[in-house]
Amino acid sequence: MDKKDRQILRELQRDARLTNAELAERVHLSPSPCLRRVRNLESAGVISRYVAIADRKVAGYGxxxxxxxxxxxxxxxxxxxxxxxxxxxxxILACHLMTGPFDYLLEIVVEGLEAYEALLRTKLHTVSGIATINTSIVYGTIKDTEELP
Incomplete structure (x- = not known):
């Protein structure tokens, strides 16, 4: 990836709904080379998918x-x-296999504490072989981004 590819990636991470013409203008390329670069980023797996990012709280996951x-x-x-x-x-939005004192780190979203308790009782507690479950609840967010630097 060169500097121009990184610019394209940054703009698409900020707004994946840009038209190719808008993207080309933002990164100072003509449309054809811009589209070719986007297709190359996709085929190389740098861009793996396009998604809409929902606001968790507005969507009901407080x-x-x-x-x-x-x-x-x-x-x-x-x-x-x-x-x-x-x-x-x-x-469970994400599950990471970890080094250190625990095996997995899960990111979970639910409506509230009652829903979290129900998820624990019906989904996780029923899996044999779990030794410990330690939970940290998010009560504020300072930064939340999907954009790579």
């Missing part, structure tokens, strides 16, 4: 929790069962 999970054992069946449950649970 509680965000970061949840640290430690498994009691790391056998294939235990790991597969846990990871499958994560994939089937839409409230």
């Amino acid at each position: 509680l965000t929790a970061y949840v640290q999970i430690t498994l009691s054992r790391h056998e294939r069946d235990t790991v597969n069962a846990f990871e499958q449950r994560v994939r089937e649970t839409p409230e």
